[in-house]
Amino acid sequence: MKAMLLRKTANINTNPLEYADLEMPSPGYGEVLMKVKACGVCRSNLQVIEGERGIPPKLPLIPGHEVVGIVTEVGEGVTSLAVGDRVGAQPQFSVDNTCEYCVSGRENLCINSRRLGWSIDGGYAEYMIGYANHLHKVPENISDIEAAPLFCPGATAYRAVSTAEPFPGKKIAVFGIGGVGHLAIEFAKISGARVTAVSRSPMHVSLAEKVGADRAIISSEEDPVSVIMKDGGVDSSIVFAPSDEAVSQAVRSTKKGGTIVIGVDCKIGDFKFMNGQTIKSTVVGTRNDINKVLELASLGLVKISAAEYKLKDANEALRLLKENKVEGRIVLTM
Ligand SMILES: [Zn+2]
Ligand SMILES: [Zn+2]
Known part of the structure; x- marks a missing residue:
């Protein structure tokens, strides 16, 4: 599969993301494989790529954490999703569900969360692994490009x-x-x-x-x-x-x-x-917040300002973001 791969953090002007050919990942327990349709380009992706948040725990790394895709393979233990479902992934790949924040309705602060495009490969790729319990079905009347930003900015x-x-x-x-x-x-x-x-x-x-x-x-x-x-x-x-x-x-x-x-x-x-x-x-949102956002969007109450770029142009998209030249959200399509 094709992906934009970060081998080491560097200034975005040096094109640190490489358009690479990688082996397809395969889903483990509780996980699914998604064929990525759209992935939003977030300012925090830029911070990760440029090393502003320290060295990512996983390198090389595929960035991207607001992702919509189609489930193409279901791992063991997954009962909530099936092949063909259109789903969205948010910055938290998973949480532990047991820490004091998770049990008090503040899973966005989980101390053991795994994060897409940081400790887990993200959505700047043709395929991505998602954690079933942290994926949301996307309502039919929202397009891929409009849906992806709902999962982080939304x-x-x-x-x-x-x-x-x-x-x-x-x-x-x-x-x-x-x-x-x-x-x-x-x-x-x-x-x-x-x-x-x-x-x-x-x-x-x-x-x-x-x-x-x-x-x-x-x-x-x-x-x-x-x-x-x-x-x-x-x-x-x-x-x-x-x-x-x-x-x-x-x-x-x-x-x-x-x-x-x-x-x-x-x-x-x-x-x-x-x-x-x-x-x-505040930082990102909980699954409950995302459910509310999806509901409002499916009622036609949320208008996303999004511009479409191709996956291989991610470096360019991030440069525009850094230069403050992006109106709303750039969304990469595969
Ligand atoms: Zn984001
Ligand atoms: Zn937790």
């Missing part, structure tokens, strides 16, 4: 918006409108919130408007804090922009007693305890 955005506890009329600001941010705007709108979108890039601000933001601010042209504070600030902010400055703007744009939800690594900066604010972080 779940991430959904969990972040839930953490911001939206309700009708609540004022929520989303900082950073890329593959995840545009979906956060949509979920916040579905919940009835009034949404302000903030991004440095005019391209992303127009995407925010397209997906229903009530107000969009280009932060490289005007100061979002003064615009937002003019009408009293927001009740909650959600940050997906990988920027300390965006986090600081979010804290300063949020009302006293409000919540700032953070989905990126960052430095918090000045934080006034007298304002009684809460800072929370």
